[in-house]
Amino acid sequence: MSATTDPAEVPVLGPGQTYATVTDRVTGVILTKKTPKGWLLGFGIAFLFMMLMLFSLTVLFAKGTGIWGLNNTVAWGFAIVNFVWWVGIGHAGTLISAILLLFRQEWRNSINRFAEAMTIFAVANAGLFPIIHTGRPWLAYWLLPYPSLLQLWPQFRSPLLWDVFAISTYVTISLLFWYMGLIPDFATLRDMADNKAVRRIYGVFALGWRGASRHWAQYNRAALLLAALATPLVVSVHSVVSFDFAVSSVPGWHTTFLPPYFVSGAIFSGFAMVMTLAIPIRKFYHMEDFITDRHLENMAKVMLATGLIVFYAYIMEVFFAWYSGNQYEKFMIYNRMTGPYAPYYWALIFFNGIMPQLLWFKKVRRNIPLLFVISLGVNVGMWLERFIIVVTSLHREYLPSTWAYYAGTFWDWSLYIGTIGFFVALLFLFLRVLPMINMFEMKELVHHLSHRGKEH
Amino acid sequence: MSESVYGLIAKFDSPEAVVEATRSAREAGYRRMEAYTPFPIEELAEILEFKPKIQYLVFLGGLIGAIGGFGLQYYASVISYPLIIGGRPFNSWPAFIIIVFEMTILVAGIVAVFGMLGLSGFPMPYHSVFNAKDFRLVSRDKFFLVIESRDPRFDAQRTRAFLESLNPEEVTEVQP
Numbered sequence: 012m013s014a015t016t017d018p019a020e021v022p023v024l025g026p027g028q029t030y031a032t033v034t035d036r037v038t039g040v041i042l043t044k045k046t047p048k049g050w051l052l053g054f055g056i057a058f059l060f061m062m063l064m065l066f067s068l069t070v071l072f073a074k075g076t077g078i079w080g081l082n083n084t085v086a087w088g089f090a091i092v093n094f095v096w097w098v099g100i101g102h103a104g105t106l107i108s109a110i111l112l113l114f115r116q117e118w119r120n121s122i123n124r125f126a127e128a129m130t131i132f133a134v135a136n137a138g139l140f141p142i143i144h145t146g147r148p149w150l151a152y153w154l155l156p157y158p159s160l161l162q163l164w165p166q167f168r169s170p171l172l173w174d175v176f177a178i179s180t181y182v183t184i185s186l187l188f189w190y191m192g193l194i195p196d197f198a199t200l201r202d203m204a205d206n207k208a209v210r211r212i213y214g215v216f217a218l219g220w221r222g223a224s225r226h227w228a229q230y231n232r233a234a235l236l237l238a239a240l241a242t243p244l245v246v247s248v249h250s251v252v253s254f255d256f257a258v259s260s261v262p263g264w265h266t267t268f269l270p271p272y273f274v275s276g277a278i279f280s281g282f283a284m285v286m287t288l289a290i291p292i293r294k295f296y297h298m299e300d301f302i303t304d305r306h307l308e309n310m311a312k313v314m315l316a317t318g319l320i321v322f323y324a325y326i327m328e329v330f331f332a333w334y335s336g337n338q339y340e341k342f343m344i345y346n347r348m349t350g351p352y353a354p355y356y357w358a359l360i361f362f363n364g365i366m367p368q369l370l371w372f373k374k375v376r377r378n379i380p381l382l383f384v385i386s387l388g389v390n391v392g393m394w395l396e397r398f399i400i401v402v403t404s405l406h407r408e409y410l411p412s413t414w415a416y417y418a419g420t421f422w423d424w425s426l427y428i429g430t431i432g433f434f435v436a437l438l439f440l441f442l443r444v445l446p447m448i449n450m451f452e453m454k455e456l457v458h459h460l461s462h463r464g465k466e467h
Numbered sequence: 468m469s470e471s472v473y474g475l476i477a478k479f480d481s482p483e484a485v486v487e488a489t490r491s492a493r494e495a496g497y498r499r500m501e502a503y504t505p506f507p508i509e510e511l512a513e514i515l516e517f518k519p520k521i522q523y524l525v526f527l528g529g530l531i532g533a534i535g536g537f538g539l540q541y542y543a544s545v546i547s548y549p550l551i552i553g554g555r556p557f558n559s560w561p562a563f564i565i566i567v568f569e570m571t572i573l574v575a576g577i578v579a580v581f582g583m584l585g586l587s588g589f590p591m592p593y594h595s596v597f598n599a600k601d602f603r604l605v606s607r608d609k610f611f612l613v614i615e616s617r618d619p620r621f622d623a624q625r626t627r628a629f630l631e632s633l634n635p636e637e638v639t640e641v642q643p
Binding site for chain 2 (some may be wrong): 156162164166184190202203222223224225228232236243458
């Protein structure tokens with residue numbers, strides 16, 4: 012085993028956990044008639060914001076994108092900012108489930124399920140924005156290559172079409188990966204449920220899984236292959252998203268370091284979101300034995316590492332603007348730092364660059380409230396980063412006669428906040444009906460840890 | 468008489484016990500058997516000499532995805548509707564690579580999941596082993612070994628005695 016087992020370290024699993032206790036704790040949350048009051052309250056609030064999203068979408072479909080703050084100069088606003096932000100958040104789930112699986116990092120076992128759920132809900136939100144920002148979402152199927160009566164094909168040389176393929180592949184593979192991981196746990200729920208209807212519903216999704224060793228062998232091989240496929244996929248997705256910018260010739264966008272910058276930013280924001288969700292969830296459901304302080308500390312380390320890459324990119328951006336000798340590039344950075352959006356820029360530097368430096372200290376990584384604050388800050392900072400990338404490059408482009416100012420309207424904000432509500436509402440539903448922790452992998456962990464105990 | 472049952476099932480309390488039992492049964496010459504566990508135990512498939520074959524299908528799926536992805540773009544840009552854009556050649560393959568890559572992953576991934584399910588015979592709404600006593604615990608914390616009555620060495624009394632000798636918690640019959 013590659014995992015370090017320093018006895019002084021906080022374990023990845025609380026003491027005294029057995030196969031039965033893992034099963035009972037995780038299924039107990041779902042197979043109970045009692046819905047916690049806190050759940051109802053949280054879901055209710057999220058549901059209200061989800062209604063705000065639907066309201067905002069209705070007005071958008073009725074009136075068109077004119078209700079947004081877009082103008083001729085800044086044609087990419089909140090829709091693209093939110094799209095990039097949500098896709099980025101999704102990346103942590105795939106990273107945890109695929110890349111950490113390949114590296115045999117056992118600590119991932121308890122957080123991968125809801126990180127994957129988070130991925131799917133975030134990507135669902137992300138997919139919404141490019142479709143609605145076309146202005147005529149009912150024609151979105153024109154993006155797909157099909158032999159149409161128009162006799163036209165989409166433009167395969169365009170990064171915008173690459174995006175269609177990258178995002179739809181990402182959604183499909185994430186969903187399949189998630190479902191595959193759930194099959195044995197569906198079987199557990201089927202077997203644990205006393206209610207006949209509940210047993211039947213979970214039974215349908217379990218497909219008849221019965222834990223046969225031959226099936227497990229096939230299953231493990233497929234999971235490993237899927238992880239190996241998802242790993243380059245997750246890197247490709249945000250690279251392709253960055254091509255939307257990098258392939259154009261707009262100052263500040265037309266740079267070669269954009270793909271790695273975007274990918275590390277995505278992982279950075281994704282881990283921040285996992286942290287933001289994991290801290291309250293484990294407290295509310297008393298899952299501290301499964302999502303231990305060790306998990307939070309490891310996630311903080313990943314955040315620190317990716318945050319440093321992102322901060323390095325911020326510095327390189329400035330350096331290349333100067334080094335290129337291109338007056339438009341130089342102006343873009345100057346305008347970013349001192350122009351109308353300067354407060355946003357400096358806020359993002361603070362949230363993404365300065366504040367995460369606290370994570371160098373073990374005391375901070377073990378301080379749960381502080382971790383929560385830092386992760387929230389990173390979420391905000393990463394949204395600001397995308398806003399700065401999209402808006403500051405566009406609003407003062409080459410010709411001063413086209414310069415303009417951009418700000419989101421009520422409808423921009425209501426849609427953005429509404430999608431957060433949608434995301435949280437889906438998470439609440441997930442916590443109520445699906446096992447939030449991968450039970451069979453946790454049992455594997457119990458098994459491995461017991462063996463390790465015997466060796467000592 | 469043995470035709471009327473699906474087989475005999477032995478219940479064990481630990482993964483070590485079921486691995487040991489499966490090995491003994493294999494050495495005793497039994498072939499038509501299966502171990503059921505709450506989580507994957509690699510030794511079991513090794514003892515039963517089972518080798519997963521899903522990787523060949525996934526490779527084939529990736530190949531189909533790659534060829535299909537390129538073929539789609541080539542057909543659209545060169546054969547169906549050639550259009551000069553930015554002075555690029557019709558077959559501007561470097562720009563096609565990304566979609567080829569995504570299609571490779573997409574098809575290979577779909578084949579990995581559905582191929583795995585298909586090779587294991589899922590969805591399977593009914594299976595005799597679900598009739599076994601306490602089999603519900605297989606997904607919780609119990610480990611089972613089933614020797615099927617189809618096995619040429621199967622004999623209701625002798626196989627039962629053999630299973631009893633492996634220190635199980637219980638040995639029962641599985642109705643078909």
